[in-house]
Amino acid sequence: MTTETSRSSARGSAHEFTHEPDASRYAMRIGGQLVGVLDYTINAGAISFLRSFTNPPFRGHGYAGELVAFAVDDVETTTDYRIVPMCWYVGDWFEAHPERAALLTR
Numbered sequence: 001m002t003t004e005t006s007r008s009s010a011r012g013s014a015h016e017f018t019h020e021p022d023a024s025r026y027a028m029r030i031g032g033q034l035v036g037v038l039d040y041t042i043n044a045g046a047i048s049f050l051r052s053f054t055n056p057p058f059r060g061h062g063y064a065g066e067l068v069a070f071a072v073d074d075v076e077t078t079t080d081y082r083i084v085p086m087c088w089y090v091g092d093w094f095e096a097h098p099e100r101a102a103l104l105t106r
Contacts, residue, residue, distance in 0.1 A: 012026040026071040028063060035063050038071050038090075046105050047075055048084040049052075068093045076103055 016029045026038040036054035040047050049071070053063045068090055075081055082105035085091040094100060 015066065017067065019071075020075055026068070026074070028067045028068060030058075038067050038087075040071075042081065045081060046084050047079070047081040048086045049090040050086045052087050052089045064089060065093060072100060072103065076100075078093050 001034075008021070015035075018027050020027055024040055024042075026040070028035040028037075035044070035054060035058045036052065038049055039051045039053075040049050042048075049068075052064050052068065072083065072093075075083060083094075083103045084105055085094055094104060
């Protein structure tokens with residue numbers, strides 16, 4: 001899986017997305033500050049997204065959605081895993097992106 005990538009947002013700030021397999025999480029940073037994380041576990045050919053968390057100063061800016069999109073893209077392009085959305089936010093994200101539903105398993 002991807003270990004690190006950077007993207008610029010429409011707001012012009014560089015967002016750093018990382019996959020941290022030793023911690024079983026994806027993370028997002030802006031200017032070195034941890035914005036949020038998406039924790040997961042892997043079992044029987046599936047990756048379960050357990051919990052998303054956005055640090056309070058960064059809430060309400062759509063960063064959690066960007067982090068979920070990065071993680072979903074990474075899983076799709078680098079693994080054969082199916083996704084189990086254990087976290088309510090990830091479930092809502094997939095409802096808003098039905099074109100990605102083929103990646104889901106229950």
